[in-house]
Structures are given as structure tokens and as C-alpha cells.
Amino acid sequence: xxxxxxxxxxxxxxxxxxxxxxxxxxxxxxxxxxxxxxxxxxxxxxxxxxxxxxxxxxxxxxxxxxxxxxxxxxxxxxxxxxxxxxxxxxxxxxxxxxxxxxxxxxxxxxx
Amino acid sequence: xxxxxxxxxxxxxxxxxxxxxxxxxxxxxxxxxxxxxxxxxxxxxxxxxxxxxxxxxxxxxxxxxxxxxxxxxxxxxxxxxxxxxxxxxxxxxxxxxxxxxxxxxxxxxxxxxxxx
Numbered sequence: 001x002x003x004x005x006x007x008x009x010x011x012x013x014x015x016x017x018x019x020x021x022x023x024x025x026x027x028x029x030x031x032x033x034x035x036x037x038x039x040x041x042x043x044x045x046x047x048x049x050x051x052x053x054x055x056x057x058x059x060x061x062x063x064x065x066x067x068x069x070x071x072x073x074x075x076x077x078x079x080x081x082x083x084x085x086x087x088x089x090x091x092x093x094x095x096x097x098x099x100x101x102x103x104x105x106x107x108x109x110x111x
Numbered sequence: 112x113x114x115x116x117x118x119x120x121x122x123x124x125x126x127x128x129x130x131x132x133x134x135x136x137x138x139x140x141x142x143x144x145x146x147x148x149x150x151x152x153x154x155x156x157x158x159x160x161x162x163x164x165x166x167x168x169x170x171x172x173x174x175x176x177x178x179x180x181x182x183x184x185x186x187x188x189x190x191x192x193x194x195x196x197x198x199x200x201x202x203x204x205x206x207x208x209x210x211x212x213x214x215x216x217x218x219x220x221x222x223x224x225x226x227x
Contacts, residue, residue: 043114044201044218086154096166098144099216101154
């Protein structure tokens with residue numbers, strides 16, 4: 001069965017410091033991974049997906065199939081980055097799909 | 112265009128009652144899925160509908176059910192409510208029924224259900 005693990009429930013960093021939010025996955029097929037972000041009192045929104053290999057708000061994430069990881073990184077944290085971050089994996093099959101989420105990491109950027 | 116809309120936003124029910132939550136997907140989206148979010152279990156998949164058909168169901172008891180209408184709007188129902196059903200229920204929609212590289216899943220703001 002598919003599984004997504006985010007080992008840190010809370011991560012605090014100072015403004016301007018580098019950020020790395022860890023995500024490891026377990027999936028028997030070819031994974032498609034996402035990072036979602038939930039700012040305070042806002043809806044869950046897609047931050048980035050590994051297929052597009054884009055950088056959003058300075059965040060990047062590289063899929064490492066050997067280590068089954070999809071860590072989210074940003075070189076210089078900003079206060080507005082404080083939010084809940086969820087790593088998710090798409091599981092497709094039988095003509096349907098579902099997202100499996102990690103438990104989330106709360107990022108707190110200290111001014 | 113309008114995002115995924117969920118109603119009601121907040122509600123309180125007592126144990127044993129039933130509740131119906133509504134979701135209007137983004138215009139043109141035919142796939143609607145539901146997730147339960149709790150502090151302990153995080154985000155868990157409930158079910159997914161496409162063109163009025165339930166195609167996938169998560170590991171939840173039969174008290175949790177849903178349906179999708181011809182206009183793609185969806186409802187989920189929870190019967191015989193338990194205290195543990197207190198959660199944020201999120202609806203998500205996407206354009207296609209398959210996860211292609213260009214397909215994105217959009218979430219609503221959720222319905223906060225408190226069972227007392």
C-alpha cells in the first residue's frame with residue numbers, strides 16, 4: 001500500500017535561513033508526488049508537483065527514487081512561508097485516483 | 112472562475128444524528144473527491160466520483176456515503192454521527208478523471224463538523 005511520511009510535525013527556522021521539509025514515500029508503481037500548502041485560515045492549495053519541475057515561491061523539490069524521497073527546499077525562508085505543508089502521492093488505479101497525504105509539517109519562520 | 116465551494120462551512124450536530132455536506136466543483140470539472148481532515152489522522156481519502164459514479168472509496172465505514180449529480184455537484188452524508196466524526200471535510204475537484212500531468216486537484220475551504 002502507498003504511504004507518505006513526513007517525519008517532522010513542526011519545523012522552526014529563522015528568517016533568511018534555508019528550509020528543508022522532509023518527505024519519504026512508499027509506492028509500488030511510478031510515483032507522482034505533490035506538495036500542498038495550507039496557510040492560516042486558507043484552503044489547501046497546490047504548491048508544486050514533481051512532474052512540472054518548477055519552482056514556486058522559491059520552493060523546489062526533487063524526486064529521488066533511490067531514496068524514495070521528495071524533500072521540499074527553499075534557500076532563504078520568509079515569514080510568509082509559515083504554514084502547514086503536506087506531501088502527497090497520487091495513487092491511480094481502476095479508472096480512479098486518490099491522494100495519499102503525509103501528516104503534515106508546520107513550518108514556523110521566526111522573524 | 113469560482114473555486115470549489117462547500118456548504119455549510121460550520122455545523123454542530125449531536126451524536127446519532129445525520130449530516131449532509133454539499134460541494135460545488137469548479138465549472139467544467141467532472142471529478143469530485145472527499146477527504147476527512149483531523150488532527151490525529153491527518154487527511155484521509157473518503158471517496159471519488161466521476162460522472163455520477165463512485166469509482167473509489169477509502170477505508171471508512173458504511174455510515175459515510177456520497178453521491179454526485181448530473182451537474183457534477185456532490186454531497187456526502189454521514190449517518191449515526193459519532194464524536195470521532197468531528198473533523199474538517201474537504202471536497203476537491205479536477206477536470207479529468209485520470210491523473211494526467213496537466214491535471215490539478217483543487218480543494219474547497221471545507222466544512223467544519225463538530226459532533227457533541
